[in-house]
Amino acid sequence: MIASNHRSDLRTRDVRRRFDRAANAFDEADFVHGVTRDGLLERMRPMTAEAAVVLDLGAATGNAIPLLQKRFRRARVIAVDSSPRMLEVTRRKRTLLSKRYAVQGDARALPLADASVDVVFCNLMLPWLDRPDPVFAEVARVLRRDGLFAFSTLGPDSLFEIRVAWEAVDGGAHVTRFPDMHDVGDALVRAGLRDPVLDVDRLTVDYRDSNALFRDLTAAGARNSLRQRRPGLMSRSRLQRFVDTLFATGKACSLSFELVYGHCWGGDARQASGEIAVDASEIPLRRQ
Numbered sequence: 223m224i225a226s227n228h229r230s231d232l233r234t235r236d237v238r239r240r241f242d243r244a245a246n247a248f249d250e251a252d253f254v255h256g257v258t259r260d261g262l263l264e265r266m267r268p269m270t271a272e273a274a275v276v277l278d279l280g281a282a283t284g285n286a287i288p289l290l291q292k293r294f295r296r297a298r299v300i301a302v303d304s305s306p307r308m309l310e311v312t313r314r315k316r317t318l319l320s321k322r323y324a325v326q327g328d329a330r331a332l333p334l335a336d337a338s339v340d341v342v343f344c345n346l347m348l349p350w351l352d353r354p355d356p357v358f359a360e361v362a363r364v365l366r367r368d369g370l371f372a373f374s375t376l377g378p379d380s381l382f383e384i385r386v387a388w389e390a391v392d393g394g395a396h397v398t399r400f401p402d403m404h405d406v407g408d409a410l411v412r413a414g415l416r417d418p419v420l421d422v423d424r425l426t427v428d429y430r431d432s433n434a435l436f437r438d439l440t441a442a443g444a445r446n447s448l449r450q451r452r453p454g455l456m457s458r459s460r461l462q463r464f465v466d467t468l469f470a471t472g473k474a475c476s477l478s479f480e481l482v483y484g485h486c487w488g489g490d491a492r493q494a495s496g497e498i499a500v501d502a503s504e505i506p507l508r509r510q
Contacts, residue, residue, distance in 0.1 A: 251441035280347025284312030377480030
């Protein structure tokens with residue numbers, strides 16, 4: 223039921239369509255986004271970064287924009303998202319005096335000039351792309367030297383309960399693994415971004431019944447967009463076996479999220495991969 227970024231598993235068109243459908247209800251089910259948004263802003267608080275232009279990359283319905291405007295009072299905030307329906311909701315929230323702009327665009331080919339952005343804020347967008355490398359290359363291109371890139375994503379332990387439950391039902395493609403934190407760090411350095419620092423937090427969300435779970439997944443746009451998923455509708459019996467496995471003996475289900483936070487700084491954007499090699503284990507981890 224959940225898709226993640228692993229090689230070429232995701233259908234970009236399906237991801238965009240699901241977020242379009244979820245736009246009007248997204249704010250009712252974005253509590254995980256809310257947790258990571260607040261966690262990311264808290265980690266940014268001690269950082270010194272003057273900003274005239276802030277990019278909210280993967281802005282969804284724009285809930286981070288007022289907080290970014292408060293943090294960077296003189297900055298223009300540009301919201302970029304691939305979903306036109308999400309951006310419609312973002313535009314409806316705009317006030318007369320707010321300096322926000324909503325632009326539809328692909329994070330792998332940003333419609334922005336080189337070295338034109340001071341801060342890139344990216345909250346839980348990376349799980350919906352096949353690979354982080356093209357995104358990091360674009361961030362390195364548009365970010366000025368010494369500009370700040372702050373992001374959150376999901377680690378491989380996220381939603382393992384759903385993965386295990388489906389494995390007990392069939393061998394179909396329902397959940398793929400999110401990248402390891404050190405793989406993300408490697409990709410940042412390959413893109414030419416400097417001094418990455420990453421840390422991990424944990425979140426558990428409890429569900430008493432499957433209806434609440436499916437409602438939140440749909441409202442958050444987090445349904446299966448994998449290329450390898452079975453075509454056609456799922457049979458009622460197979461879905462029921464999954465529910466019975468996940469909610470064993472009628473008990474509540476607890477879902478785990480491995481929340482990965484990171485930040486780094488603009489440097490020299492690299493056009494070709496494989497130019498440098500680093501030991502990801504040397505990337506410092508922020509301790510709680």
